[in-house]
Amino acid sequence: MSVFVDKNTRLVVAGITGKEGQFHTRACAAYGTKVVAGVTPGKGGQKMDDIPVFNTMEQARKETGCNVAMIFVPPPFAADSIMEAASAGVPLVVAITEGIPVLDMMKAYHFIKASGVRLIGPNCPGIISPGKAKVGIMPGPIHKEGTVGVVSRSGTLTYEVVDQLTLNGVGQSTCIGIGGDPVIGTNFIDALKAFEADPETKGIVMVGEIGGSAEEDAAAFIKRNVTKPVIGFIAGLTAPPGRRMGHAGAIISGSSGTGQAKIEAMEKAGITVVRNLGQLGKTALELFPK
Amino acid sequence: MKIHEFQAKELFKKFDIPIPRGKAAFTVDEAKKVAAELGTFPVVVKAQIHAGGRGKGGGVKLAKSAAEAEKYIKQILGMTLVTHQTGPEGKVVKKLLVEEGLNIAKELYMAILPDRSNSTILLMASEAGGMDIEEVAAKTPEKLIKVWVNPAVGFQPYNARALAYQLNFDPEVTKQFITMAGKLYDLFMKYDCSLLEINPLVITKEKKLIALDAKINFDDNALYRHKDVVEFRDLNEEDALEVEASKYNINYIKLDGNIGNMVNGAGLAMATMDTIKLAGASPANFLDVGGGASAEMVENGFRILLSDKNVKGVLINIFGGILRCDILANGVVEAAKKVKLTVPVVIRMKGTNVEQGKKILEESGLPLTVAKDVWDAAEKVAAIAKKAKN
Numbered sequence: 283m284s285v286f287v288d289k290n291t292r293l294v295v296a297g298i299t300g301k302e303g304q305f306h307t308r309a310c311a312a313y314g315t316k317v318v319a320g321v322t323p324g325k326g327g328q329k330m331d332d333i334p335v336f337n338t339m340e341q342a343r344k345e346t347g348c349n350v351a352m353i354f355v356p357p358p359f360a361a362d363s364i365m366e367a368a369s370a371g372v373p374l375v376v377a378i379t380e381g382i383p384v385l386d387m388m389k390a391y392h393f394i395k396a397s398g399v400r401l402i403g404p405n406c407p408g409i410i411s412p413g414k415a416k417v418g419i420m421p422g423p424i425h426k427e428g429t430v431g432v433v434s435r436s437g438t439l440t441y442e443v444v445d446q447l448t449l450n451g452v453g454q455s456t457c458i459g460i461g462g463d464p465v466i467g468t469n470f471i472d473a474l475k476a477f478e479a480d481p482e483t484k485g486i487v488m489v490g491e492i493g494g495s496a497e498e499d500a501a502a503f504i505k506r507n508v509t510k511p512v513i514g515f516i517a518g519l520t521a522p523p524g525r526r527m528g529h530a531g532a533i534i535s536g537s538s539g540t541g542q543a544k545i546e547a548m549e550k551a552g553i554t555v556v557r558n559l560g561q562l563g564k565t566a567l568e569l570f571p572k
Numbered sequence: 573m574k575i576h577e578f579q580a581k582e583l584f585k586k587f588d589i590p591i592p593r594g595k596a597a598f599t600v601d602e603a604k605k606v607a608a609e610l611g612t613f614p615v616v617v618k619a620q621i622h623a624g625g626r627g628k629g630g631g632v633k634l635a636k637s638a639a640e641a642e643k644y645i646k647q648i649l650g651m652t653l654v655t656h657q658t659g660p661e662g663k664v665v666k667k668l669l670v671e672e673g674l675n676i677a678k679e680l681y682m683a684i685l686p687d688r689s690n691s692t693i694l695l696m697a698s699e700a701g702g703m704d705i706e707e708v709a710a711k712t713p714e715k716l717i718k719v720w721v722n723p724a725v726g727f728q729p730y731n732a733r734a735l736a737y738q739l740n741f742d743p744e745v746t747k748q749f750i751t752m753a754g755k756l757y758d759l760f761m762k763y764d765c766s767l768l769e770i771n772p773l774v775i776t777k778e779k780k781l782i783a784l785d786a787k788i789n790f791d792d793n794a795l796y797r798h799k800d801v802v803e804f805r806d807l808n809e810e811d812a813l814e815v816e817a818s819k820y821n822i823n824y825i826k827l828d829g830n831i832g833n834m835v836n837g838a839g840l841a842m843a844t845m846d847t848i849k850l851a852g853a854s855p856a857n858f859l860d861v862g863g864g865a866s867a868e869m870v871e872n873g874f875r876i877l878l879s880d881k882n883v884k885g886v887l888i889n890i891f892g893g894i895l896r897c898d899i900l901a902n903g904v905v906e907a908a909k910k911v912k913l914t915v916p917v918v919i920r921m922k923g924t925n926v927e928q929g930k931k932i933l934e935e936s937g938l939p940l941t942v943a944k945d946v947w948d949a950a951e952k953v954a955a956i957a958k959k960a961k962n
Contacts, residue, residue: 357793383794384686385723385764391691392724421892421923436839438891442946445891445922462838464688491839494688518842520849521858525825558850559843560947 284411285476294319297354313416339370353377361386368399377404387465401467407459428453431477434489446563470500485570492518497544505551580786594671606670614673625655679772701772727757748781764794829854832877851954867903874907885956892923901929920949
């Protein structure tokens, strides 16, 4: 099994006719994801490869029964596109777009929550259930079907972690990139809940970074509610305070958000924290049940 | 993006938020003229740099006469101001703000910022104004009053009342505060701010509420819709290399180590820096060329990180996935030739065509070493750093 996306995923891509949208739509389809529709305003009636393009998300939903939306729309219009997908009743929206203004996302966030839709991202690599469906920009071949759930705030760092797991023979049930922005739809706790509830997931890898308190909150949640073994990693221990390290969310302000505080909270919650990134795959091989 | 106090006060003025009378000045003569035009003493001479802690560093002075004003203007303009936020090298003061002095009865603190934990806008105020607010928050959190505004609904007067009635105001001041809080919220939302802070916000003996200080940071992602704010950008206040990097959409932050590094993706870049440290060396920078990383970006990134004279070795860590390593390798070789590479470079790359990429690097005749994984790369580059020291 897996969480959020699987063989039943019917994908619609917002921004399917753009350069990035086209490229990654093809990569998702090549991986085996059922891509059933695209949305680009003004290009309704056209086709991208064999995929029908619609003017609105509502039309796409009605005509194709799409149940997952992947957002590739440029930042100034992305929050609008996320809300359009939610409004059309698409139950899962995965927003890849990087650079959406925080205040736009805040409004979209409250809209999404009120409509009961799950949002993953924005500013994330997406989600993949190896061997079943890929909804995102991650390289498919580094993944391997298996029983470890991966949840991460990062993009390429997630690939590094997954690659090490795969090289050590540790397969993944689902890998979720929750995104590096201050406002995101799905947080660590949401992903942890899903992994805990999924009978096929036997262990969890959680990849965090400096800034905010999401990792501390997740650690407290794990202590109370998660029975499966968890490996943790925190990026940014050498980052100076007060500077935004690429991700808008990765900033240490005052004494909060430091890597040290996060590691302490995670270890207190019984999480095995890996300090040397190079050792993550091996640790997973030792710790997780076969 | 950060702006100066005098620029933030220009925006305050636009929203009818009370500020002291005053004007910015870039020369001694201009500043003297502003002081004279105020027609009253005392006046306050304030250094305009982006860092906080200016008062403690000697960058803010109260002058009781024209002669004293001139003395302070000459003293502050051109001085190297060192505060806890500038780093030990300090910042040269190139601009002043000269303002009327006020009869201060009480100093307060007020701030607005996004709260990422619940995706709302947080308004904070405290009677402990004029102090280091981090310290107030840590030692006496009960003195920091907070209210949260749902941005989808917008600011409501009760939000301001919730603050005002916990701050023990005179009824006259309460009224002014409620109006001001609404205007500050409007400014915050209209201009996509990421932080708005007034420390201190003062109540004068005449019972007027006035923003004595003003600090605003903006969401970089929203600057495309605020051309007037972009004009406020002061490149003097930013690191020259960081400015250069931002031209190419490269995220570069200078640090104080000697191992330059270039990585695609912010999370992996931070983790790579950490790994360098674990291996016993120290990173000279944070450099993220973006998840995609084209050959051109690699070239620009390479040039930028090598212009830091402290760099004794370089680690390149690119997790391509979709990116082809032969293209990346060609980019690195081209860049290395152009910048006349003199320091050793360790490269760890992952993606399609790794073997071809490796071959290109090895046959280039340049001091390029290929590492098999991230730890191997960190150890190799740490060995280089150690050698450089001896």
